Amino acid sequence: MTDLASLLPDLPCDETAAPVFRAPWEAQAFAMAVALHQQGLFTWPEWAAALTAEIRRAQAAGDPDTGETYYRHWLAALERLAVEKGAASAAQLQDRAEAWDRAARATPHGQPVMLD
Numbered sequence: 001m002t003d004l005a006s007l008l009p010d011l012p013c014d015e016t017a018a019p020v021f022r023a024p025w026e027a028q029a030f031a032m033a034v035a036l037h038q039q040g041l042f043t044w045p046e047w048a049a050a051l052t053a054e055i056r057r058a059q060a061a062g063d064p065d066t067g068e069t070y071y072r073h074w075l076a077a078l079e080r081l082a083v084e085k086g087a088a089s090a091a092q093l094q095d096r097a098e099a100w101d102r103a104a105r106a107t108p109h110g111q112p113v114m115l116d
Helices: 024-038 044-060 068-086 090-106
Strands: none
Touching: 024 044, 024 068, 044 068, 068 090
């Protein structure tokens, strides 16, 4: 099995070559995928297929595939699976993203963002 660091050399890794996250949202997206898998929303093969499809879509659209956008693809795959499996609608995801954006813009720097 090839390790992720050799496939994506620009992906940040710790001293053991384990990937690290560039921002808290990346870790949260990772944790959501693990939690939804544990709850039975999707299998790992389904997850791998969804993530692969998102990466291919991004590459076809010109993504340079340097590892910096990896978790954007991860989140897109997670959202697509959530909709396909009926856990959320595309409208619900869009509404949540817009609510988050409004809350983030209204939150003073350094304060936690709170959603109503």
